[in-house]
Amino acid sequence: MKLLEDRIRRDGVVKEGNVLKVDRFLNHQMDIELFQEIGKEFKRRFANENVNKILTIEASGIGIACIAAESFHVPVVFAKKTQTKNIAGEVYTTQVESFTHGRIYDIIVSKEFLGKGDRVLLIDDFLANGKALEGLAQLVQDSGAELVGAGVVIEKGFQRGGDAIRAKGIHLESLAIVESMNDKTGEIVFREQ
Ligand code: G4P
Ligand code: NA
Ligand code: NA
Numbered sequence: 001m002k003l004l005e006d007r008i009r010r011d012g013v014v015k016e017g018n019v020l021k022v023d024r025f026l027n028h029q030m031d032i033e034l035f036q037e038i039g040k041e042f043k044r045r046f047a048n049e050n051v052n053k054i055l056t057i058e059a060s061g062i063g064i065a066c067i068a069a070e071s072f073h074v075p076v077v078f079a080k081k082t083q084t085k086n087i088a089g090e091v092y093t094t095q096v097e098s099f100t101h102g103r104i105y106d107i108i109v110s111k112e113f114l115g116k117g118d119r120v121l122l123i124d125d126f127l128a129n130g131k132a133l134e135g136l137a138q139l140v141q142d143s144g145a146e147l148v149g150a151g152v153v154i155e156k157g158f159q160r161g162g163d164a165i166r167a168k169g170i171h172l173e174s175l176a177i178v179e180s181m182n183d184k185t186g187e188i189v190f191r192e193q
Pocket of ligand 1: 060
């Protein structure tokens with residue numbers, strides 16, 4: 001998505017350790033007009049999928065999922081990250097391992113909000129190692145709902161997440177794929193799509 005790539009080049013900051021800071025428009029301050037264009041692009045790419053629910057994960061996926069949901073006219077459910085153990089029964093739950101933060105956490109979604117008959121689109125801001133998306137896909141599968149695909153704003157193409165998600169046969173649409181970046185020069189190379 002040209003508009004997004006231009007914005008990443010203009011306002012993104014490449015940090016040491018292959019981290020891309022996009023706090024100026026995506027992860028801290030949020031440019032809602034850009035979000036609306038992103039939402040329309042997701043809608044265009046999943047137009048014929050009869051999505052009836054968007055599933056994301058707290059915290060930073062929620063904003064983008066909500067604006068995208070306006071294009072789909074569907075509700076958003078966000079998986080909660082929790083330490084709580086006594087949650088079996090009323091929720092679907094799975095474990096997510098964060099490489100970046102070096103910890104494992106549980107994610108949960110109430111059984112009330114996901115189940116058979118749902119056609120679910122996953123939305124997230126970043127795809128790095130893919131563990132968050134894999135966890136969400138697991139919850140969808142456990143619930144008996146149909147997973148129609150995953151929409152990601154920025155994929156770090158040099159990390160393993162995108163390939164892992166595609167290898168599972170999940171229809172993944174990443175609006176910008178960073179092939180490489182250089183924290184000395186600030187140069188960012190995007191994958192041709
Ligand atoms: P993953 O396996 O789910 O892809 O996540 P990973 O552990 O690699 O990354 C941990 C967190 O850091 C994720 O957010 C992910 O979105 C974010 N992240 C990874 N790489 C980058 C990057 O280059 N730039 C930015 N801005 N974020 C990145 P999270 O832990 O789910 O936290 P939250 O922010 O949603 O609360
Ligand atoms: Na994040
Ligand atoms: Na996120």
